[in-house]
Amino acid sequence: MTDKPESLDFLWDGTEDGWVVITSDLGLGTIYNTETHMALVLEDEAEYEHAIRTMHEHGRPFLDSIP
Numbered sequence: 001m002t003d004k005p006e007s008l009d010f011l012w013d014g015t016e017d018g019w020v021v022i023t024s025d026l027g028l029g030t031i032y033n034t035e036t037h038m039a040l041v042l043e044d045e046a047e048y049e050h051a052i053r054t055m056h057e058h059g060r061p062f063l064d065s066i067p
Helices: 044-056
Strands: 019-024 027-033 038-039
Touching: 019 044, 027 044
Parallel strands: none
Antiparallel strands: 019 027, 027 038
């Protein structure tokens, strides 16, 4: 096992299709894949916030509901 976290670049760099953020009044949102219909859960709060922020910076879609 390694201390280096798995890269999350696939969420915003286009190597995997379908990643969006489903917005909510309860928090930053849910990272969701519209093709696999699966949510990504990140247990580390700082990693989660970084992923959401970077997805926004790279223009990934932020949706009001699950398509």
